[in-house]
Amino acid sequence: MKIIYHLIVLLLIMNLIWYLFREKQFWTQVSIAIVLIMFFLRLFLIK
Amino acid sequence: MKEKIKKHHLIALCLLCLTGTLCWLTGVQFLSMRKTDTFYPSPGLSAQTKLSDYFPQLADSPGDTAVYCFRGEEEGGNLLILGGTHPNEPAGFITAVLLLENITVSRGKIFIIPQANLSGFTHDDPFEGNPQKFSLETPGGRRWFRFGSRLTNPTHQWPDPTLFTNAAGQALSGAEVRNLNRSYPGKEKGHLTEQIAFGIMELIKKEEIDLSLDLHEAAPEYPVVNAIVFHENSAELAAIASMELQMEDIDIRMEASPPSLRGLSHREWGDHTPSMAILLETANASHGRLKGKPSEALIVEGKDPNYVKASKLGMLFVPYSKDGIPIKERVARHLAAVNALVSGLRELNPDQAIDIGNFPPAQTVNEQGIGLYLHPPK
Amino acid sequence: MPEYAIFLSMVVIFAILAMGLKLPIGVSLVFSALAGALLGGEGLALRHLVEGSFGYFDTILIIVTAMIFMKVLQASGILDTITAILLKTFYKRKVTLLLTVMAIVMFPGMITGSSTAAVLSTGALIAPVLIKLGLSKVKTAALIAMGGILGMIAPPVNILVMIMGGGVDMPYIGLTIPLLIIVIPLAIIISLWLGYKDIQILDYEQMKSILPESYSQEYGFRLSLPVLVVILLMIGQGFTSSFMPDIGIPAIFLVGSLVGIFCARPFNFFKVTQDAMKESMPILCILAGVGMFIQIMTLTGGRGWIVMSFLSLPPVLLYLGISISMPLFGAVSAYGSASILGVPFILALINKNAIITSAALSAIAGLGDLMPPTALAGIFAAQIVGEKNYFKVLRYCLVPALFELAMGIGVLLLAPVIEKII
Numbered sequence: 001m002k003i004i005y006h007l008i009v010l011l012l013i014m015n016l017i018w019y020l021f022r023e024k025q026f027w028t029q030v031s032i033a034i035v036l037i038m039f040f041l042r043l044f045l046i047k
Numbered sequence: 048m049k050e051k052i053k054k055h056h057l058i059a060l061c062l063l064c065l066t067g068t069l070c071w072l073t074g075v076q077f078l079s080m081r082k083t084d085t086f087y088p089s090p091g092l093s094a095q096t097k098l099s100d101y102f103p104q105l106a107d108s109p110g111d112t113a114v115y116c117f118r119g120e121e122e123g124g125n126l127l128i129l130g131g132t133h134p135n136e137p138a139g140f141i142t143a144v145l146l147l148e149n150i151t152v153s154r155g156k157i158f159i160i161p162q163a164n165l166s167g168f169t170h171d172d173p174f175e176g177n178p179q180k181f182s183l184e185t186p187g188g189r190r191w192f193r194f195g196s197r198l199t200n201p202t203h204q205w206p207d208p209t210l211f212t213n214a215a216g217q218a219l220s221g222a223e224v225r226n227l228n229r230s231y232p233g234k235e236k237g238h239l240t241e242q243i244a245f246g247i248m249e250l251i252k253k254e255e256i257d258l259s260l261d262l263h264e265a266a267p268e269y270p271v272v273n274a275i276v277f278h279e280n281s282a283e284l285a286a287i288a289s290m291e292l293q294m295e296d297i298d299i300r301m302e303a304s305p306p307s308l309r310g311l312s313h314r315e316w317g318d319h320t321p322s323m324a325i326l327l328e329t330a331n332a333s334h335g336r337l338k339g340k341p342s343e344a345l346i347v348e349g350k351d352p353n354y355v356k357a358s359k360l361g362m363l364f365v366p367y368s369k370d371g372i373p374i375k376e377r378v379a380r381h382l383a384a385v386n387a388l389v390s391g392l393r394e395l396n397p398d399q400a401i402d403i404g405n406f407p408p409a410q411t412v413n414e415q416g417i418g419l420y421l422h423p424p425k
Numbered sequence: 426m427p428e429y430a431i432f433l434s435m436v437v438i439f440a441i442l443a444m445g446l447k448l449p450i451g452v453s454l455v456f457s458a459l460a461g462a463l464l465g466g467e468g469l470a471l472r473h474l475v476e477g478s479f480g481y482f483d484t485i486l487i488i489v490t491a492m493i494f495m496k497v498l499q500a501s502g503i504l505d506t507i508t509a510i511l512l513k514t515f516y517k518r519k520v521t522l523l524l525t526v527m528a529i530v531m532f533p534g535m536i537t538g539s540s541t542a543a544v545l546s547t548g549a550l551i552a553p554v555l556i557k558l559g560l561s562k563v564k565t566a567a568l569i570a571m572g573g574i575l576g577m578i579a580p581p582v583n584i585l586v587m588i589m590g591g592g593v594d595m596p597y598i599g600l601t602i603p604l605l606i607i608v609i610p611l612a613i614i615i616s617l618w619l620g621y622k623d624i625q626i627l628d629y630e631q632m633k634s635i636l637p638e639s640y641s642q643e644y645g646f647r648l649s650l651p652v653l654v655v656i657l658l659m660i661g662q663g664f665t666s667s668f669m670p671d672i673g674i675p676a677i678f679l680v681g682s683l684v685g686i687f688c689a690r691p692f693n694f695f696k697v698t699q700d701a702m703k704e705s706m707p708i709l710c711i712l713a714g715v716g717m718f719i720q721i722m723t724l725t726g727g728r729g730w731i732v733m734s735f736l737s738l739p740p741v742l743l744y745l746g747i748s749i750s751m752p753l754f755g756a757v758s759a760y761g762s763a764s765i766l767g768v769p770f771i772l773a774l775i776n777k778n779a780i781i782t783s784a785a786l787s788a789i790a791g792l793g794d795l796m797p798p799t800a801l802a803g804i805f806a807a808q809i810v811g812e813k814n815y816f817k818v819l820r821y822c823l824v825p826a827l828f829e830l831a832m833g834i835g836v837l838l839l840a841p842v843i844e845k846i847i
C-alpha cells in the first residue's frame with residue numbers, strides 16, 4: 001500500500017509542478033510552492 | 048506575449064528553487080531525529096538482543112528495537128520493563144534508561160526495552176510545537192535524549208486507514224493504527240506497529256515473563272494519572288505495591304483495566320499471556336492540552352502556569368503547584384513503583400523473587416536529580 | 426510579549442494581509458504564522474512551520490483525489506446521466522426527493538467520517554438535480570454542506586467521537602443510537618427547511634425540457650461503475666484488513682477516477698487532474714497555512730491560552746463556551762476542535778455519560794467545517810454549484826447550523842434523561 005501512496009504523491013507532484021509553471025498569477029504560484037514543500041518531503045520519506 | 052511567458056516561467060523556477068531550499072533546510076532538521084540515542088548499559092548486563100530475535104520479521108525494519116537482558120545466577124521471577132511506548136512521555140523512557148545503566152541482577156531475569164516504539168522517536172507530532180530533544184545534566188556533562196511522537200512515524204507506516212480495528216477487535220480512529228498501546232496483541236502480518244506489538248507479545252511468551260510493566264505518562268487533566276493500571280490477574284500485586292507506596296508517602300491511584308477497552312498493554316498482555324500486566328502513569332504537563340508554551344524546560348522542569356490555574360479551578364487529577372512536576376519526580380515515582388511491584392511479587396510468590404542490585408533509589412533521584420545515576424556522555 | 430498578545434498580533438496580521446492587501450487566504454496564514462514565530466522569539470521556526478502543515482497532509486490527499494474524482498464524473502458525462510435519472514425518478518415528489526437527496530449526500534460522510542468526501546462525491550451528483558428543480562445555487566450548496574456535516578456525524582463512522590474518545594479512553598461502542606437521535610431529526614428538518622419552499626413540482630413536459638443529456642443509451646451499466654466502485658470500496662474498508670491493508674480514501678477516489686476513464690465519454694485525464702489542482706489549490710494552501718498557524722500558536726503558548734480561557738469560564742457559562750469555542754476553533758478543522766477542545770470539555774462534563782456527551786459535542790464540533798477560513802464543507806459546496814463567494818452559502822447555513830447547535834446543547838443538557846431511555 002505504501003508504494004501506491006508513493007505513486008499517488010509522485011503523480012500529484014508532477015501535476016503541481018506543471019501547474020506551477022503554467023500559472024501566471026504570482027500569489028497562486030506561491031500557494032503551489034508552499035503545498036509542494038510537503039509533497040517533496042513526503043516523496044523522499046523525510047517527514 | 049513571449050516576454051510575459053518567460054517571466055512567469057522564471058518566477059516558477061525561482062519558487063521551485065526556494066521550495067527545494069526549504070525542503071533541504073527543514074529536511075535536515077527532520078532527519079536529525081533519526082540519529083539514535085546512545086545508552087551505556089551497566090556492567091551487570093548479560094546480553095543485548097533485539098526485538099527481531101523474538102519476531103524475525105521485524106529485522107531491519109524501523110520497528111526493531113534493542114532489548115537489554117539482565118540474568119541473575121539464581122533462578123527467580125522474570126520481569127519485563129517497557130519504556131518509550133509513547134516517545135512523548137519521557138519519564139517512562141528515562142526510567143527504563145536509568146535502570147539499564149545501573150542495575151545488576153543476582154536472582155531472576157529482567158528484560159528492559161527502553162524505546163518500545165523506536166519509530167515514534169524519529170519524528171514529532173504536528174501542531175504540538177514540541178522540541179525535538181531534551182537534556183539532563185550528569186556530573187560528567189549533559190546527556191541529550193530525543194523527544195518524539197506518541198505515534199509511529201508516518202514515513203515508516205503509511206497510509207492510515209479510515210478506521211482502525213485492532214487485532215483485539217476494537218474500532219478506533221485511523222491514526223491510532225500507529226499507536227503501539229492500541230495495537231496489542233498485534234498481528235504477524237499487520238501494520239508495522241501491530242508487528243512491534245506482536246514482537247513484544249512473543250518476547251513475553253518465549254521468555255516466560257511473570258510480570259510485565261509498561262511505563263507511561265499522561266496529562267495532569269486526565270483521570271488516570273499517578274496511577275497503577277492493573278489487569279485483573281495482577282490486582283493483588285497492585286494492591287500490595289500501592290500499600291507499600293503509601294507507606295513511602297507516595298499517593299498512587301489504583302485503576303482496574305477496563306475489560307471493554309481493547310488493544311492496550313494492560314489488557315491484552317494479561318489476556319493473551321500468563322504474565323501479570325501493569326501500566327504506570329505519571330503526570331506530564333508537556334503532554335496536556337492545556338499546556339502553555341512548549342519547551343525543553345517544560346519537559347524537564349514541568350512548570351506551567353496554565354496548569355497552576357487549572358489546578359486552582361479543580362480540573363486536575365494531581366496536585367499541581369507553581370513548582371510544577373519535574374521529570375526527576377516523575378522518574379522517581381516510576382522507580383518507586385517498579386521497586387514496590389518487584390518486592391510485592393516476592394511477597395506474593397517467593398519463587399518469582401527478583402534480586403536487583405544498584406537500584407537507583409527513588410528518594411535520592413527525586414532530591415538530587417536523575418543525572419546522578421546517568422552515565423556521563425562519552 | 427505575553428502569549429495572548431502574540432496570538433492577537435497573528436490574527437491582526439492575517440486580517441491585514443488577507444483583507445487589506447488581498448493576498449490569498451492561505452498565503453496570509455503562512456505569513457502571519459511566520460510573523461508569530463518571529464514575535465514569539467522563535468526565529469524563523471521553519472521546522473515548526475513545515476511540521477504544522479503536515480498536520481493536514483492526509484486531508485490534502487483526500488481533497489485532491491476527491492476533486493479529481495468529481496472532475497472525472499463531470500468530464501465523462503456520468504454526472505449528467507445521473508442527474509437525468511434522478512430527475513426522471515423524483516420530479517413530482519418533493520418531500521421524498523429532499524429526504525432522498527439528503528441521505529445520498531450524507532452517505533459517503535457516514536462511512537468515511539469526512540464531510541469533504543461527501544460534498545465532493547455524492548454532493549456533486551445531486552447538486553444539478555436540485556438546481557434544475559428550482560432551488561437556488563446557494564441554497565443547494567447550503568443543503569449539500571449541511572448534508573456533508575451530518576454525514577460526518579452520523580454513524581457508523583464518526584471520527585470526531587473517535588478522536589475525543591481516544592483522549593479519554595472511551596471505546597467507540599454504543600454510539601449508534603445517540604448519534605441517530607441527533608442526526609435523523611436534523612437531517613429531516615434541515616433538508617425541508619432549505620428546500621421545501623423553493624423546489625418546484627414539475628409536469629412531465631417541463632421535466633423533459635430541462636433534462637441534461639444522458640449517456641445511458643450509449644454506455645449502459647458501465648456508466649455507474651466509477652460511483653459503484655467508490656461506494657463499494659468505501660464500504661469494504663476494514664473488511665479486507667485480515668489479508669491486505671486498507672487502501673484509504675485517497676486511493677479509493679483515484680481508483681474510481683481511473684475506472685471512469687474506461688466507462689463513459691472519453692476525456693483527457695491530464696486536463697482533468699490539472700483542473701482538479703486548480704480548483705483545490707486555494708483550500709490546499711489554506712490547510713497548509715492553518716497547520717502552520719496552529720503549530721506557531723501552540724509554540725508561542727497561544728493555544729494553551731485559548732483553551733484555558735474557555736475552560737476557566739464559570740460553570741453556568743460552560744455551555745455557552747462550548748457553543749462558541751467548538752465551532753469557532755473548527756476554523757482549523759472540525760477534527761482539531763474535537764481533539765483540542767472536545768477532550769477537555771468531556772473531562773469538564775465528566776459527571777455525565779461520556780458516550781452521549783461525545784456524540785453531542787461531535788455535532789457541535791462538526792459545525793467547525795463551516796467556519797472560515799477553512800470552512801471545508803462550505804467552500805466545496807460552493808465550488809460544486811459554481812458559486813464563487815462561499816460566504817453566500819454560509820449565510821444560508823446559519824439557521825441549519827443553529828438547529829444543529831441547539832440539538833447538540835439540548836442533548837448535552839438532557840444527557841441524564843437520554844441515558845435512561847437508551
Ligand SMILES: [Zn+2]
Pocket residue numbers: 132133136228263264265
Ligand atoms: Zn502513554
